Amino acid sequence: MTIVIPEDELEERFVRASGPGGQNVNKVSTAVQLRFDVRRSPSLPDDVAVRLMRLAGSRLTNDGVLVIEAQRFRTQDRNRTDARERLAALVAAAEVRPVKRRPTRPTRASGERRLAGKAVRAGVKSGRGRVRNDD
Incomplete structure (x- = not known):
């Protein structure tokens, strides 16, 4: 669907x-402020x-x-085009419906691998106890 x-x-x-631009920046209004009423838009x-x-x-x-403010370019026309393109990109991104997450269960093999890893780690840690001298 195209909006x-x-x-x-x-x-x-x-x-x-x-920003910088010399005398031109003080004389010419080249930046564009594009306003779009999202809440009341019938389209x-x-x-x-x-x-x-x-x-x-x-x-x-x-x-x-x-x-949307556009002031990347030195001319009004290019800034105007830039602002409209950025609006179009935002609308296109908003058009994409997020995919609903389907919860999954871990497989039996992955559960067993996890428990085996925990057992190995527990063995390593239990071997770190105090050293006793039985003389």
Whole structure:
């Protein structure tokens, strides 16, 4: 199943990037802040939205809005593309249903090997007692 998020559900803000960059960094707003309301999005199934909110971690606000900041590149366009790709990767990761764990029992042979190993170890330890001189 492929999830498509419409443009009108995404909100982009262009802000000034931090870090080195000379005069350019002080004049041009190249960093992108992509906001996506996970909780109210009609394009996400409920189970995917729950997993996405868990995956988002600290990038999720208290209102359920996912905020992705992209400022790796020097141009607005490349940062915008980067933010959207990161959102797509997060949604794709949230789409994957976790496999339910099936508890298994150890085999009889592995249990016997474990007990044999314990017996050997007990023998080694019991041989470490005090040395007695019977003269």
